Amino acid sequence: MKAEFWHDRWEQNRIGFHDDAVNAHLQQFWDRLHVPPHATVFVPLCGKSRDMWWLHSLGYHVLGVELSPIAAESFFTENHLSPTTSRQGPFLRWEATGLTILQGDYFALRPEDVSHCEAVFDRASLIALPPDMRMTYVEQFHRLFATGLDLLLLTLEYDQSIASGPPFAVFDSELSDHYGQNYRIDLLKTADVSDELPSLRKRGVTAIEEKVYQLTSRS
Numbered sequence: 001m002k003a004e005f006w007h008d009r010w011e012q013n014r015i016g017f018h019d020d021a022v023n024a025h026l027q028q029f030w031d032r033l034h035v036p037p038h039a040t041v042f043v044p045l046c047g048k049s050r051d052m053w054w055l056h057s058l059g060y061h062v063l064g065v066e067l068s069p070i071a072a073e074s075f076f077t078e079n080h081l082s083p084t085t086s087r088q089g090p091f092l093r094w095e096a097t098g099l100t101i102l103q104g105d106y107f108a109l110r111p112e113d114v115s116h117c118e119a120v121f122d123r124a125s126l127i128a129l130p131p132d133m134r135m136t137y138v139e140q141f142h143r144l145f146a147t148g149l150d151l152l153l154l155t156l157e158y159d160q161s162i163a164s165g166p167p168f169a170v171f172d173s174e175l176s177d178h179y180g181q182n183y184r185i186d187l188l189k190t191a192d193v194s195d196e197l198p199s200l201r202k203r204g205v206t207a208i209e210e211k212v213y214q215l216t217s218r219s
């Protein structure tokens, strides 16, 4: 999944993954992580997600990373914010009142870019990537957060032989392979979302489950 793929999606406004509503699982389960007030929450591959706004409304600082300049600009415009922009290494840093998006490549992040983050919300990041990139994504994740932090992470499960992603299916076993050594993995919820993903249904997938996990650092 090359950067061009995502840039094209944003340029053509083919962003079916974007939800104008705040994620219901985030609202239901975020408290479980006991993230201290004013902490910074990292939102990888953030798009222009309203979830960042919701986290900010609770008093958190938010740091997103996102390839697309269209997504970054839209996030601030649509939330009536006037961001400043500055360079941060290879990134363009968009920032307004505790909401920051590093516009650029997640794989170019350095540990010092995210060292102040205390928790992660991952919706549609891991599942946005094909298997080989997921491996690299997780390796980079462990490099960035070598001392560990807690995550709320959402996945999808469906028969990947019927349709290819994105969104990709990520099963429990893969999650254990990626995170099990460093994190305790608790499944918080399984939801039948078979009727909620028209892009997969059009490709013949009839059974889709969404899973919500809490990952707690063992360190």
Ligand SMILES: C[S@@+](CC[C@H](N)C(=O)[O-])C[C@H]1O[C@@H](n2cnc3c(N)ncnc32)[C@H](O)[C@@H]1O
Pocket (backbone or CB within 6 Å): 006, 007, 017, 018, 019, 044, 045, 046, 047, 048, 049, 065, 066, 067, 068, 071, 104, 105, 106, 107, 123, 124, 125, 128
């Ligand atoms: C499926 S969307 C999910 C967006 C967001 N998490 C949400 O819930 O709406 C994946 C996003 O990741 C971005 N993206 C893909 N690869 C990336 C990378 N290597 N670095 C930063 N962003 C990336 C895409 O531009 C896209 O906005």
